Amino acid sequence: MTFIAPRVADKKDWLSGETGDWELIIGLEVHAQVASKAKLFSGAPTEFGAEPNTQVSLVDAGLPGMLPVVNEFCVEQAVRTGLGLNAQINKFSRFDRKNYFYVDLPQGYQISQFEFPVVGEGEIEITPEGGEPVSVGIERLHLEQDAGKSIHDLSPDETYVDLNRSGVALMEIVSKPDMRSAAEASAYVDALRQIVRALGTCDGDMEKGNLRADVNVSVRRPGGELGTRCEIKNVNSLRFIRQAIHYEARRHIEILEAGGSIDQETRLFDNVKGETRTMRSKEDAHDYRYFPDPDLLPLELTDDFIAKIKADLPELPEARKARFVEQYGVPAYDAGVLTADKATGDYFEAVATGRDAKIASNWMMGELFGALNNAETDLADSPISADALGGLIDRIADKTISGKIAKDVFGKMFAGEGTADEIIERDGLKQVTDMGAIEGFVDEVIAANPDQVEKAKQNPKLLGFFVGQVMKKSQGKANPQAVNELLRQKLGL
Numbered sequence: 001m002t003f004i005a006p007r008v009a010d011k012k013d014w015l016s017g018e019t020g021d022w023e024l025i026i027g028l029e030v031h032a033q034v035a036s037k038a039k040l041f042s043g044a045p046t047e048f049g050a051e052p053n054t055q056v057s058l059v060d061a062g063l064p065g066m067l068p069v070v071n072e073f074c075v076e077q078a079v080r081t082g083l084g085l086n087a088q089i090n091k092f093s094r095f096d097r098k099n100y101f102y103v104d105l106p107q108g109y110q111i112s113q114f115e116f117p118v119v120g121e122g123e124i125e126i127t128p129e130g131g132e133p134v135s136v137g138i139e140r141l142h143l144e145q146d147a148g149k150s151i152h153d154l155s156p157d158e159t160y161v162d163l164n165r166s167g168v169a170l171m172e173i174v175s176k177p178d179m180r181s182a183a184e185a186s187a188y189v190d191a192l193r194q195i196v197r198a199l200g201t202c203d204g205d206m207e208k209g210n211l212r213a214d215v216n217v218s219v220r221r222p223g224g225e226l227g228t229r230c231e232i233k234n235v236n237s238l239r240f241i242r243q244a245i246h247y248e249a250r251r252h253i254e255i256l257e258a259g260g261s262i263d264q265e266t267r268l269f270d271n272v273k274g275e276t277r278t279m280r281s282k283e284d285a286h287d288y289r290y291f292p293d294p295d296l297l298p299l300e301l302t303d304d305f306i307a308k309i310k311a312d313l314p315e316l317p318e319a320r321k322a323r324f325v326e327q328y329g330v331p332a333y334d335a336g337v338l339t340a341d342k343a344t345g346d347y348f349e350a351v352a353t354g355r356d357a358k359i360a361s362n363w364m365m366g367e368l369f370g371a372l373n374n375a376e377t378d379l380a381d382s383p384i385s386a387d388a389l390g391g392l393i394d395r396i397a398d399k400t401i402s403g404k405i406a407k408d409v410f411g412k413m414f415a416g417e418g419t420a421d422e423i424i425e426r427d428g429l430k431q432v433t434d435m436g437a438i439e440g441f442v443d444e445v446i447a448a449n450p451d452q453v454e455k456a457k458q459n460p461k462l463l464g465f466f467v468g469q470v471m472k473k474s475q476g477k478a479n480p481q482a483v484n485e486l487l488r489q490k491l492g493l
């Protein structure tokens with residue numbers, strides 16, 4: 001298989017093949033687990049990592065005669081998410097049975113929403129890395145229950161079933177086929193993740209599988225008819241999403257250019273090989289025989305219910321980003337990084353308030369994130385609190401220390417040696433601003449370098465040499481501005 005790089009210059013992710021260009025089309029179905037302590041239709045707990053089959057009510061085990069009762073909290077979270085996606089909230093929706101047989105589905109059907117989802121069309125704005133913002137349409141969001149889990153690797157000839165996940169509430173968020181590159185697809189999932197986390201409706205933890213994507217991919221000639229899609233199930237990291245898309249796009253192009261056609265298929269992504277492969281083809285495509293679940297009444301939401309949720313919505317990442325640019329004057333790129341999650345934004349606001357915001361953002365994005373990264377830890381466990389970083393920045397602003405010395409102080413703060421003030425005091429780092437003392441250093445340096453003084457009169461660039469010498473004499477503590485001024489005066493530059 002030949003690897004064809006996307007033509008970044010075109011901005012769109014057009015792929016060149018042997019016979020011309022192809023346009024990539026991607027639509028995603030994201031399954032986001034509702035952050036609820038109880039399941040969608042039972043009171044069983046949903047906690048992650050429990051012993052197998054310890055969180056299973058009779059309803060989740062699909063025992064005959066058991067009746068589901070809808071969890072109102074989950075409905076509320078779906079509506080909240082819908083509002084966060086700028087989407088239509090449907091006051092009438094209905095639960096349907098999606099029938100299929102599998103060992104991890106004890107009821108023999110999944111309760112889902114088909115014809116009448118709780119949330120309809122919406123739209124979010126995303127910014128792919130290095131690209132311009134694009135808007136992605138949301139087709140719908142519906143509530144459904146998760147299935148159990150089959151465990152194949154405990155024994156060579158037996159399959160075990162863990163029903164802890166059975167009945168856990170999921171929101172399936174279906175996008176329109178609006179994405180045109182792997183970068184856009186991963187930016188979309190990232191944006192969704194940020195939104196649900198800001199809303200608190202889903203933990204968005206892809207490693208734990210509480211946010212995962214079915215990735216639909218097709219290719220077409222630029223501007224032509226949509227091609228046949230293949231759906232890659234359950235991809236659970238942004239990197240795997242990008243890899244799966246690239247692999248799948250190349251596969252489609254190779255087949256089409258050789259004169260073949262694409263079969264609509266459900267495929268799996270093998271993250272070790274970086275390949276997708278057939279899981280089931282159209283021949284055994286499911287006929288789910290959806291019908292309204294007779295055990296559940298339709299959901300009818302009142303205006304009041306929706307209005308209350310709306311009144312309680314937090315500021316979402318996109319809005320916060322715009323506010324950071326506007327209110328604090330930081331560049332859009334910084335604002336994007338600083339609003340990637342709530343805690344980072346809160347930390348920034350605490351440091352920036354009452355201080356130079358650009359300096360606050362530089363210290364966070366440079367020194368702090370660098371140190372956290374090296375220590376393989378994150379902001380939640382930062383040894384330097386927002387207050388403490390603010391305290392350090394204050395000492396630069398009031399010229400107690402220079403920016404250069406501040407970096408050393410930062411290192412010591414990060415190592416837990418104390419606050420900026422304590423370290424400055426302890427190590428005697430206070431900047432020398434006493435003009436008399438600085439003049440002493442300057443005179444000494446001039447006296448010691450008569451040749452250089454003569455040269456400097458022809459070549460003002462030598463000023464740097466003198467500044468360096470004076471700073472060295474003062475052990476880095478002389479106020480650099482004062483040193484510069486005095487030297488210029490004395491050297492007549």
Ligand SMILES: Nc1ncnc2c1ncn2[C@@H]1O[C@H](COP(=O)(O)OP(=O)(O)OP(=O)(O)O)[C@@H](O)[C@H]1O
Nearest residue numbers: 025026027028029175176177216217218226227229
């Ligand atoms: N030609 C296409 N190329 C790429 N993506 C497409 C194409 N046509 C549709 N899609 C995307 O495929 C997804 C279809 O999801 P939807 O949930 O509606 O149906 P499904 O996959 O048939 O159902 P199920 O939930 O049972 O998997 C949407 O995200 C849509 O944008």
Ligand SMILES: [Mg+2]
Nearest residue numbers: 029172174214
């Ligand atoms: Mg779907």
Ligand SMILES: [Mg+2]
Nearest residue numbers: 029214216231
């Ligand atoms: Mg699908």
